[in-house]
Amino acid sequence: MTVTSVEASPQTAIGASPPAEGRSPWAEAWTVFRRNLSALFGLVLLFAIVSFVLLGPLIYHVDPFEIVQAPHQPPGSEDVPLGSDYLGRDILAGLIQGGRPTLLVGGLAAAISVLIGVTIGAVSGYFGGRVDAMLGRVVEFFQVLPSLLFTMVIISLFGPSLLVVASAIGVVAWPGMARLTRAEFLRISKLDYVRSSRSAGASHLRLILATILPNALPPIIVSATLAAGSAILFEAGLSFLGLGDRNSVSWGLMIGTSRPYLREAWWTVTLPGTAIFLTVLAISLVGDGLNDAFNPRLRSR
Amino acid sequence: MPLIREIVGRFLLALILIASVAALNFMLLHAAPGDIVETIVGEMGGATEETVRELRHQFGLDRPFVEQFFLYIGRTLTGDLGISAYYNRPVADLILDRVPATVLLVFTSLAIALGLGVILGVISARFSRSWFAAVVNVVALLGFSAPVFWSGLLLLLMFAIIVPLVPTSGMYDVAADLSGWAFAVDVLHHLILPATTLALIYLALYTRLTRASMLEVMNSDYVRTARAKGLHEGKVLFKHGLRNALMPVVTMAGLQLSGMLAGAVLVETVFTWPGLGLLAYDAISRRDNQLILGILVASAVLVIVGTILTDLLYRLIDPRVGARS
Secondary structure (H helix, E strand, O other): OOOOOOOOOOOOOOOOOOOOOOOOHHHHHHHHHHHOHHHHHHHHHHHHHHHHHHHHHHHOOOOOOOEOOOOOOOOOEOOEOOOEOOOOEEHHHHHHHHHHHHHHHHHHHHHHHHHHHHHHHHHHHHHOHHHHHHHHHHHHHHHHOOHHHHHHHHHHHHOOOHHHHHHHHHHHHOHHHHHHHHHHHHHHOOOHHHHHHHHOOOOHHHHHHHHHHHHHHHHHHHHHHHHHHHHHHHHHHHHHOOOOOOOOOOHHHHHHHHHHHOOOOOHHHHHHHHHHHHHHHHHHHHHHHHHHHHOHHHHOO | OHHHHHHHHHHHHHHHHHHHHHHHHHHHHHHOOOOHHHHHHHHHOOOOHHHHHHHHHHOOOOOOHHHHHHHHHHHHHOOOOOEOOOOOOEHHHHHHHHHHHHHHHHHHHHHHHHHHHHHHHHHHHHOOOOHHHHHHHHHHHHHHHOOHHHHHHHHHHHHHHHOOOOOOOOOOOOOOOOOHHHHHHHHHHHHHHHHHHHHHHHHHHHHHHHHHHHHHHHOOHHHHHHHHOOOOHHHHHHHHHHHHHHHHHHHHHHHOHHHHHHHHHHHHHHHOOOOHHHHHHHHHHOOOHHHHHHHHHHHHHHHHHHHHHHHHHHHHHOHHHHHHO
8 A cells, every 4th residue: 555645734844943033933833823813712612621521520519320300301491401311310410520531531542642653653754764664564554443443342342441442542543643753753854953963972762852852743742632632532432332431421421322312302412512522623723723833834824 | 567566465465454453353352351152151141161162162262372363364364254143143244244335335425525525625725715715614623523423413303303304214214115226216315314424524624635735736836837838727727736636635535444434333323324333333232242353354354445446546646657658
């Protein structure tokens, strides 16, 4: 299979040369980000959702598993501000408690995939040659492995604990990150400042971690943000299929269990879905904003 | 003949990839607690020592580990995926029954997403600073952010329940007993909603990608040359522009096959579309490990075949290939 290095992910040239006014590229990126309305909106939305999930349980003391009303009460009914589900459980309580596993698994899975992807991509791009060719085969293997089915297999064999689910998602999600990191390392290791550092006798580890990685970071950060979004969607999909931890509520699980009652009670499906949608949207907006901020080619627009 | 050598090489690589999936399956089965005999015995409600030993022998579990490993891979490569514990039928047969439905769903969605995406992308590149381009960007973001099973349920609510235009589930009307043309129309009627749901994720993405790629290509020297020659603008746009701009889009589509299959699993579950995804969902709820592992191998084969097809498509589009021959 042809490996073509066309990336949909961000393209960068930052770090190749020092910024003109002598400010750090990070400060410059922040200046651009701050002016980007949709990115700021995403950041605020993300902050609001995280606070809702973290602080909600401290303010709203309703057990999401407890039956508090008659089944299928519409939003606005007594005791259940956002309605009740097919058993009469409070939807608002479910939304508050159900966000935690979603965000936790999504974040953890993204971290795992970034760790694997950056390591493999960095080694591959830095050493090149036979190492690169070999790791390229590994990446190719994970690219043909059907990701969702593979996680389904792992979870059905090893049980749906939080750690298993997060690792399963992380293990299948890294190839994109590896390809991106590899391309960045290939490009940067040819630059003069890396060569001079190498001829000054820097070790491989030092060159990879201290010399090249900092300049490869911007596109990696953008891609990691988007990876968190995909990981959350992935977790939601697994919970929807009933493959998440069934002892705690999650947004995906709420949709999965309420699905048969779509006709009678639309809110039981619509509201948790909106929560997932808004979370991923917020993350995507931030990611898009970071991409613009880090991408000097777009700055002139 | 370089072509023959390449085809053979491609085929060998595909075999190696499938063998790797089989190896992974084998290791997972062994790392997981319990084995197939324990599952069967558990389902029988216990068995004598004698029966257990006989079963272990029957499944080859009493052979050396390395031998089991190579036997498993050999069997997988020859299409023997074991017996489903629930259906008591060969896994390969069960899978073959379901493959057409999944291929139909994925292929239709891909055609919708690519076809419409490219058209919209060209339009939005042609008028890049208009409101249209902005709308495309917003829709792309929405399409990416909405969980596919949720957007599927919303479409189901709107177009099958509130306004009953299309059926809510299944692939054809079981009661109607249709055949020939009427059957095809019936399947198409059932296909509209699942295919649209799956296409929605990728439609906006391909639109955005086509747009970005078109903008880059249309600024290149050879397009300027073509224009300077006085070629008709439509010819420049499609022959010089689009043909080159399509290549990253096709590459992307090839890379996303595995993701598309993931989407198909969820969409099939939502619409009870009788494909591999629904079979996998059922297999997991029935703890049918042989079946689910078989589906994993079969899906990997589908992705590999799809990748080879996109590669061929890529060669057809690539203008440099035509120039060489």
